Amino acid sequence: MKKNRLLLILTTIGLISCNQGSTSFSGTVGKETLISTKIDKSQKPSAKHNKNNFYTKYEYNQSDCTSLIIQNSFPKSGINYTDPNGKKYIYAVFWTQIINNTVNPIELTIDFPLDSFEIPSSSGNFMKLLVPSDTMTIDKEPMNDYGLKIKYFLDNNRYKSSSLKRTIKPKSSTAFYVVPLSNRGVRGTLRAGFSLKGQNLFYSVNNKEILSGKIDLPAPQSLLLKK
Template sequence: MKTKNMKKKMLLLILATTGLFSCKQGSKSEEGAGAVEVSNSKEKGKGQKLLSNPVYKFIDTQYKYVDAAGQHLIIENSLPKGGLKYTAPDGKVYVYAVFWTRITNETVNPFTLTIDFPVDSFEFPSSPERYFKILIPSDTMTLEKVSLFNYGLSNLKPFLDSAIHKPSSLKRTINPNESNVFYFVILSYKGVNGTLRTGLNLKGQDLFYRINDKVIACGKINLKDFTLQK
């Protein structure tokens, strides 16, 4: 009888030891999974570190285009600043927002882009009876200005007073391995429902400017066979 009891005790001890070992192995597996998570969070941290660059804090969209030779053209569009009221010389009240776009030429050739907006106002499809104009200041935008009020765009009211009833245009030549940054000012009559987002993008040789859900054909670029890189 004692022998049977001893055998039972030994069996229970073995089972308990095995169970404890299994728990420890499971615990190591959990730690292993946690280590992978930590690794992922470190990778995310690198991205966050990149985005901590003062410039990248203000970028809303980035489009990277590539040709068959692997050359790149990059278009980056900013978030808005401003959102204040502007009273035109005729007494009409608008809300303005300032944006900028940076185009980087990573090809071996210079290229020229042209942008033209009419004097006409456009209607927001999602906000009936709310209209906007697009104006292009001639001021030079530099990335050192990103943290400044209105991205450093000065003398805004005199510019708006003189440009509000005129078409806007831009022509820039960008050399290899160089960037060019320029402003856009959106004048909105009666404001807009929700957040205002804009962005310049390329399809073939044609440039398009998007303002929320409105897309406007606005210019050309003398480069061929560039497609959006996925």
């Protein structure tokens, strides 16, 4: 009991000192600088538009003043997709950036379920989540579908299981696409993104959480969401 109390006190002190003297890292993917990871102190990790055009931004701090940041985009889409057999779908394109500000490499695994799921707010609407192997870079942000060759990807991957594995080096980042594909449009606005619980990654689509992968790093239990 005394040991647990001491660990909690040291973690709290560490987090306070991090907030007093933290520095930011500009996450990069390939040669493209994505955004500065310095966070507005008034900003909370909630569903709000911010100056970097991300829908949500989550920062997870460790006691050694390092952090892991997950940022999720707003959607882009051409809306309609017709497969080679003439079946019609609705799609959207999102992208996520994960920034590793820790001193250790991180092993990222995305593993979406093979089966589709029903969206709670849209009865009878079934959605499948797909993750292309392409890397998102900032120069693609103004493009339709964020520059993803969506028809080619869906023609060849709509029935397959969808997974992705990447290693994120210390003080580096990666960015990737997510494509929700459904049999009809969602009522209202479609919002989605990753968040972290322990080592597990969850992907939320209009408040429905789906276990979608994990992040392997030393002592994941020490990561605390910045409020």
